[in-house]
Amino acid sequence: MSAMTTTDLTATLREAAQAALAVLPLSAPGTITDIVPVSAAPDLGDEGTAVSANFAGAASGRVTVVVGEETLNTLLMSPEGALDPVDALRPALETVVHSLGQCVLEAGVEGDPAQALGQLDGGAVALVGAGGETLALIGLTLTAQPDTPAPAATATASASPAGGPRRTMDLLRDVQMDVTVELGRTHMTVQDLLALTPGSVVELDRAAGSPADILVNGQLIARGEVVVVDEDYAIRITEIVTPEAGA
Incomplete structure (x- = not known):
């Protein structure tokens, strides 16, 4: 060394x-x-x-x-x-x-x-x-x-x-990798988790209209806006995240 x-x-x-x-x-x-x-x-x-x-x-x-x-x-x-x-x-x-x-x-x-x-x-x-x-x-x-x-x-x-x-x-090219779209995050205590019921609202750390994060194998690669295509949710890419930009 x-x-x-x-x-x-x-x-x-x-x-x-x-x-x-x-x-x-x-x-x-x-x-x-x-x-x-x-x-x-x-x-x-x-x-x-x-x-x-x-x-x-x-x-x-x-x-x-x-x-x-x-x-x-x-x-x-x-x-x-x-x-x-x-x-x-x-x-x-x-x-x-x-x-x-x-x-x-x-x-x-x-x-x-x-x-x-x-x-x-x-x-x-x-x-x-x-x-x-x-x-x-x-x-x-x-x-x-x-x-x-x-x-x-x-x-x-x-x-x-x-x-x-x-x-x-x-x-x-043909190796499959998991792509995840993340709308936001929050922190909850175990007590709060146990109190969740149908109809409960969980507030996230993103303002309405903010872009969603797109992650590949847990690594942030892009951001985009959620859209609807043929009655299915989709994501329109608005920004490619470079290593310099970071998360």
Whole structure:
């Protein structure tokens, strides 16, 4: 490890993992639930897999993505046939690395999750979970501290092998991802929840007429207005949310 502190690495990984979440082909919508040292990473079981790759440039180190059995099965049961985990998970690896600046990512290698995490000496792991279950792990270790980190969206295609990202994304086109439209949120106590009955009104944190959030696998990607099409609700996109704009 370089002179980067544990706090710095945690913050760097949290931002990078949040960006990678949008291209991680999970079996269910997930969020970044915590950042922990590699030694505290949970075991996703014997049926999962890990894809790792070294990188160098503005920063150097190693990045690893571990997925559990359900997500691996989603890749293996694609309508176009079984997807290679190395290809399917490469966009997530690239997004993490690109968030560190101009870096070149080497070819990914599939392996045993425990062994892959063991190679992230002194690194940290982002936990990707849903409903209390950990679906995936995104691990990072740095051997040279990055210069000024750049947002993932500003990374250029030249940092990747020729044709790599396009070919990888083509493989993922038929992988199904959950799209959620969120009108608003609120906080309630257990007592309030128990008091709900038919006809109860729950006030949300959005003003009438405000755009609804559109989330893919729990990641905010756009906003829009609710419309009716052939007696069904639909959403008209009014804004695409970039990583710079955030939530």
